[in-house]
Amino acid sequence: MIKSKGLLSLVWIVSVVAVIGCTAVVVLTSRDIDKSVRRGFDQSHSNIYKLFILSLSISDLLVGVYTIFICIKAIEMEGSYSSMDMEWRASTTCSILGALFVIGSEQSVLTMVLITMYRLQAVMRPFSTPNIKRAIIAIAISWMVSIMFGFIPLFPFAEDYFLNSISFDDIKIFKTKVNQTDRKRLINWLRLMDNGSVQYDVDTSTEWGKLRGLISQINPSIPIRPLHEFGFYSTHTVCLPTLFPHQEDKSCMYSFALLLINFMAFLFMLVSYIALYRNRNTERRLPTNWLTHPPDKQRSESLSLFRPS
Structure with a gap:
């Protein structure tokens, strides 16, 4: 590992x-x-x-x-x-x-x-x-x-999207590991077996569920179950997505x-902290008398010098 x-x-x-x-x-x-x-x-x-x-x-x-x-x-x-x-x-x-x-x-x-x-x-x-x-x-x-x-x-309802492959044990009629690409072809092939004489009673909401049901009815006397199922967290050995x-x-x-x-x-x-950094630098560059004499107040005082008394 x-x-x-x-x-x-x-x-x-x-x-x-x-x-x-x-x-x-x-x-x-x-x-x-x-x-x-x-x-x-x-x-x-x-x-x-x-x-x-x-x-x-x-x-x-x-x-x-x-x-x-x-x-x-x-x-x-x-x-x-x-x-x-x-x-x-x-x-x-x-x-x-x-x-x-x-x-x-x-x-x-x-x-x-x-x-x-x-x-x-x-x-x-x-x-x-x-x-x-x-x-x-x-x-x-x-x-x-x-x-x-x-x-x-x-x-379970999302397994068609996240279940990548299923491996079966001791099945000789097809390869033991089935991925998403092979799934649909295998389902169609199983449904056409025996020229349609075998009726598969499968009522599931997912494609993987249909495949499990069809395979289990190949020979009802010998139940065949998936050996391993590889999903969204099965790609890496440390279970990463x-x-x-x-x-x-x-x-x-x-x-x-x-x-x-x-x-x-x-x-x-990134953009937010750049904005915060620029705002901090702007405050540092403000004149020392800005807090006691804001720009609007300074402008009004300078204009008052030109008003008649």
């Missing part, structure tokens, strides 16, 4: 430090929020930032948990991974770890976008009143979006949406 022992040791160190650090931040921030709630939780920027920090630390904690589990599995399968590769990548554990990584990483990005938005508002509109309810709603929506992106590929699938894969648009959201978030934060 992770061949280099040096890399595995480094991942272990980073993962443990991340989990301990994020857990400490979650605990301390939760205590501060609890104290603020008991005092009334006033509408202040500091309280809003505490909520953002809590959300960010939880999302980073999820990524740390993911990397620790990957390290544990790497140690368990050391020296025998080649014989367990297909079983591991097709396992439920690998899929859940992949979903956990997507949830944590996407929520981290979305939380940083929210922090940037509120920082922009605080700088560009310094006299605006912060709204803590909007912040809570924004954080809740971001978590819902992250969870949706992580778990949609695991739902398939961000760059083949063009013919139906999950291509989903992967493109994930990449686009992250790229747009990066552009937004």
